Amino acid sequence: VTFYVEDEDGERQSIEAPGDMGLSLMEILKASDYPVLATCGGMALCATCHVEVVEGKDGLGDASDIELDQIDNLPNPTPTSRLACQIRISDDLDGAVFRLKGESN
Ligand code: FES
Numbered sequence: 001v002t003f004y005v006e007d008e009d010g011e012r013q014s015i016e017a018p019g020d021m022g023l024s025l026m027e028i029l030k031a032s033d034y035p036v037l038a039t040c041g042g043m044a045l046c047a048t049c050h051v052e053v054v055e056g057k058d059g060l061g062d063a064s065d066i067e068l069d070q071i072d073n074l075p076n077p078t079p080t081s082r083l084a085c086q087i088r089i090s091d092d093l094d095g096a097v098f099r100l101k102g103e104s105n
Contacts, residue, residue: 019091026085042085049084056096
């Protein structure tokens with residue numbers, strides 16, 4: 001599956017990742033050296049893995065209550081904000097675009 005990540009300067013890069021290994025977007029971002037702190041290690045507790053879903057929202061499952069609570073507490077939430085650690089990479093995400101928001105927290 002190929003998706004796109006936009007940094008805070010608006011630069012878009014494509015990332016290819018396996019869609020069948022149950023990896024989270026956060027794990028892929030960290031492995032690709034994006035500046036994602038992910039302090040809590042993917043427990044939906046720190047919200048430093050905040051991303052905005054620019055395209056491909058339909059390929060994502062619904063956010064859990066815990067995730068929604070974290071997003072509510074962010075200083076800069078958007079209508080399509082999600083936590084990257086709660087997004088499972090699957091073939092449904094082909095062509096999706098994620099904008100990194102975590103650095104501004
Ligand atoms: Fe902490 Fe996602 S890594 S909320």
